[in-house]
Amino acid sequence: MRNSLPVQSRRILLVEPSYLVAMDLCQKLRRGGAIVLGPVPKVEQAQMMLARKDVEATLFSASLPGGEALAAQLAVWRSPSLLLSYVPLPAGHPIRSGRPQLVIPAEDEALLQAAGALFLPQDSSA
Structure with missing residues (x-):
């Protein structure tokens, strides 16, 4: 089932300051078939990766x-991204x-489904 998820062979940049959390997320994404770029722990490194690599989506930590600077840059570029946080943040929160x-x-499945949703066609009628 995981091989049919939209993350299969997708280039996903992971930006997470905690090494242990990053390794856990990388493992889960790779098990789902994603090509994980990074992980990188800093915004500056993420910006360099985004400028040089064919990044299809970015997962980054709140x-x-x-x-917030990375979130703004991703929004301007209309680059698919998923915010990872330890607590729910309201949709209007600046980093979100x-x-x-x-x-x-x-x-694993929740992460793969959330990341995979970034690659699904968006409904423009909503």
Whole structure:
């Protein structure tokens, strides 16, 4: 079933300041077939990766120092992204900027479904 998920062979940048959390998320994404770029722990490194790599989506932590700047840049570029946080944040929160959010820790399937949803066609009628 996991091989049919939209993350299969997708290039996903992971931006997470905690090494242990990053390793857990990388493992889950790779088990789902994603090509994980990084992980990187800093906004500056993420910006360099976004400028140089063919990144299809970005997963980044709400606890990332300077994360609001990355969130704003991703919004301007209309780059698919998923906010990872330890607590639910309202859609209007500056770092969230209306983007989808996944509260972590999360089970493998929840992470893969949330990341995979970034690759599904968007309904323009909503």
